[in-house]
Amino acid sequence: MIRAAVRGVGHYLPDRVVPNSEFETIVETSDEWIRSRSGIERRHFAAEGQLTSDLATRAAIAALSDAGIEADAVDAIIVATSTPDLTFPSVATMVQAALGITKGFAFDVQAVCAGFVFAMANANALIVSGQAARVLVIGAETFSRLMNWNDRTTCVLFGDGAGAVVVEAVEGQGTSNDRGILATDLNSDGRYKDILYVDGGTSTGTTGHLVMEGKEVFRHAIEKLAETAHTALDKAGLTAEDVDWIVPHQANIRIIEGTAKRMQVPMERVVVTVQDHGNTSAASIPLALSVGKARGQIKPGDLVVTEAIGGGLAWGSVVLRW
Numbered sequence: 348m349i350r351a352a353v354r355g356v357g358h359y360l361p362d363r364v365v366p367n368s369e370f371e372t373i374v375e376t377s378d379e380w381i382r383s384r385s386g387i388e389r390r391h392f393a394a395e396g397q398l399t400s401d402l403a404t405r406a407a408i409a410a411l412s413d414a415g416i417e418a419d420a421v422d423a424i425i426v427a428t429s430t431p432d433l434t435f436p437s438v439a440t441m442v443q444a445a446l447g448i449t450k451g452f453a454f455d456v457q458a459v460c461a462g463f464v465f466a467m468a469n470a471n472a473l474i475v476s477g478q479a480a481r482v483l484v485i486g487a488e489t490f491s492r493l494m495n496w497n498d499r500t501t502c503v504l505f506g507d508g509a510g511a512v513v514v515e516a517v518e519g520q521g522t523s524n525d526r527g528i529l530a531t532d533l534n535s536d537g538r539y540k541d542i543l544y545v546d547g548g549t550s551t552g553t554t555g556h557l558v559m560e561g562k563e564v565f566r567h568a569i570e571k572l573a574e575t576a577h578t579a580l581d582k583a584g585l586t587a588e589d590v591d592w593i594v595p596h597q598a599n600i601r602i603i604e605g606t607a608k609r610m611q612v613p614m615e616r617v618v619v620t621v622q623d624h625g626n627t628s629a630a631s632i633p634l635a636l637s638v639g640k641a642r643g644q645i646k647p648g649d650l651v652v653t654e655a656i657g658g659g660l661a662w663g664s665v666v667l668r669w
Contacts, residue, residue, distance in 0.1 A: 350527030354514070354515045355412070356410055357406055357407070358633065358637035359508065361392060366389045374498075374502065387600075388622045390506025391507055405509065406485055407442055409511065416513065422450075423452050426439040426487060428488055428629055430488050437454055459657030460629060460658070461659070461663055462655075466629075467531070470484045483513055484513075486510050490507060493505075494556065504599075510633025510636065529582075529667060531665050535660065542564055543659075544658055545557050545658075565602060572654045575662055576652050582666075583666045593616060594639060595632070595635075596631050596632055618644055649669045
């Protein structure tokens with residue numbers, strides 16, 4: 348059977364590094380307050396004029412290099428983002444043009460912090476159905492443009508960045524030992540819109556700012572992330588004991604620790620980058636995959652579980668063998 352396997356991975360972070368101390372001059376906060384509640388120590392902000400498509404393109408080039416292929420070998424591009432350059436066209440088509448690709452197709456996916464998981468599920472479906480043989484999947488965000496700089500509970504949490512993976516069709520035996528995506532699980536529940544949203548958009552005529560009820564999001568995150576991970580593992584005929592690495596959405600160290608505990612996976616088997624990048628929304632999982640590989644943590648044959656939750660609420664997971 349056909350599996351969708353990761354061939355290459357890469358990421359890009361803007362040059363500007365913003366330590367926690369910088370927020371002490373903006374809002375009533377401190378480095379200790381931010382670290383103790385989120386685990387975040389620093390994050391990156393895009394430069395003036397640097398757009399989401401710029402970050403996405405740089406990450407894509409890194410992933411293509413890691414995969415050892417040229418851009419024109421890609422059949423499709425999927426970009427997960429909630430911070431596109433323009434209302435339309437999609438960021439994915441801008442990346443397509445920047446890479447010099449003139450064939451195939453490109454589109455965006457919007458599921459906020461769960462966007463990369465949703466994009467990977469779409470890439471898997473395209474490959475398994477035969478509509479594409481090789482898909483470039485990117486998570487890219489410039490969330491610093493959505494911050495309310497008077498809200499100390501949210502403005503310190505987010506950063507900008509991009510991560511990308513090249514996913515391609517490979518032959519498998521139909522067992523859990525195959526390389527590639529073994530199972531996915533996607534969910535959403537629009538009843539919870541008001542606990543995490545942006546209070547603006549095209550129809551309202553304003554860009555808006557991020558609004559979050561942190562305690563409610565935390566409560567839902569711990570429960571739903573562990574549940575979706577177990578569901579995807581069940582679909583693949585695996586258990587938490589089989590997992591080599593959890594690569595979670597990097598929102599908050601306490602959510603990461605709580606989810607790992609509920610899954611009964613030790614933190615030694617969790618890739619953590621939140622301290623260096625903050626919450627980069629749809630970019631956080633591919634960013635962490637790239638960093639995890641560069642650190643020598645994620646190796647060929649490892650069983651990896653990714654899971655994320657974001658506004659919507661939308662949440663999901665992907666189980667794959669590296």
